[in-house]
Amino acid sequence: AQSVTQPDIHITVSEGASLELRCNYSYGATPYLFWYVQSPGQGLQLLLKYFSGDTLVQGIKGFEAEFKRSQSSFNLRKPSVHWSDAAEYFCAVNTNAGKSTFGDGTTLTVKP
Amino acid sequence: GAVVSQHPSRVICKSGTSVKIECRSLDFQATTMFWYRQFPKQSLMLMATSNEGSKATYEQGVEKDKFLINHASLTLSTLTVTSAHPEDSSFYICSARVWDKETQYFGPGTRLLVL
Numbered sequence: 001a002q003s004v005t006q007p008d009i010h011i012t013v014s015e016g017a018s019l020e021l022r023c024n025y026s027y028g029a030t031p032y033l034f035w036y037v038q039s040p041g042q043g044l045q046l047l048l049k050y051f052s053g054d055t056l057v058q059g060i061k062g063f064e065a066e067f068k069r070s071q072s073s074f075n076l077r078k079p080s081v082h083w084s085d086a087a088e089y090f091c092a093v094n095t096n097a098g099k100s101t102f103g104d105g106t107t108l109t110v111k112p
Numbered sequence: 113g114a115v116v117s118q119h120p121s122r123v124i125c126k127s128g129t130s131v132k133i134e135c136r137s138l139d140f141q142a143t144t145m146f147w148y149r150q151f152p153k154q155s156l157m158l159m160a161t162s163n164e165g166s167k168a169t170y171e172q173g174v175e176k177d178k179f180l181i182n183h184a185s186l187t188l189s190t191l192t193v194t195s196a197h198p199e200d201s202s203f204y205i206c207s208a209r210v211w212d213k214e215t216q217y218f219g220p221g222t223r224l225l226v227l
Contacts, residue, residue: 043116043221046218051214099146099158099161100146
């Protein structure tokens with residue numbers, strides 16, 4: 001069965017600093033990988049996705065992620081964090097049935 | 113494009129009553145819709161998968177007689193929580209996707225409080 005691990009429950013960064021959120025997955029076949037962001041009381045917004053091809057994918061809001069098959073990882077990065085980036089971030093992997101399995105999420109706090 | 117709406121956004125009901133939550137894809141046809149439940153500070157838990165015109169497929173441990181799902185059209189799925197109890201209080205989120213496409217588009221969620 002597939003699984004997703006987000007090792008960091010909570011991360012605090014200063015505004016303007018760089019950010020990396022970790023995601024490790026377990027899935028036997030070629031994974032479809034996603035990063036979502038959720039603000040309090042809201043649904044999920046898709047930041048970026050990886051299906052195939054270039055392992056470095058660009059998303060919205062200045063985010064990017066790199067797929068590393070050898071490490072079963074799909075880490076999310078942003079070079080300079082803004083206060084509005086404070087939110088909950090979820091990594092997810094799809095099965096071939098189209099279902100998504102989500103990680104437990106990482107809460108991002110941005111210090112002024 | 114790819115907007116999904118949910119109605120209502122918040123609902124408070126008395127224990128023992130039923131509540132219906134609607135999930136609509138506004139600008140695309142969704143052959144598949146998913147229903148999730150999210151507890152505070154936790155991840156999303158998939159409850160069921162609904163395909164237009166067929167019965168929903170429920171995840172293990174989810175009571176299908178309690179959480180009735182109907183996907184009557186390509187743009188609408190409904191989740192009815194029957195005989196609600198306080199432990200059913202939660203944040204319910206739907207998502208929708210086009211057949212054979214991997215990307216899901218999420219609704220804004222419905223906050224249910226059962227008193």
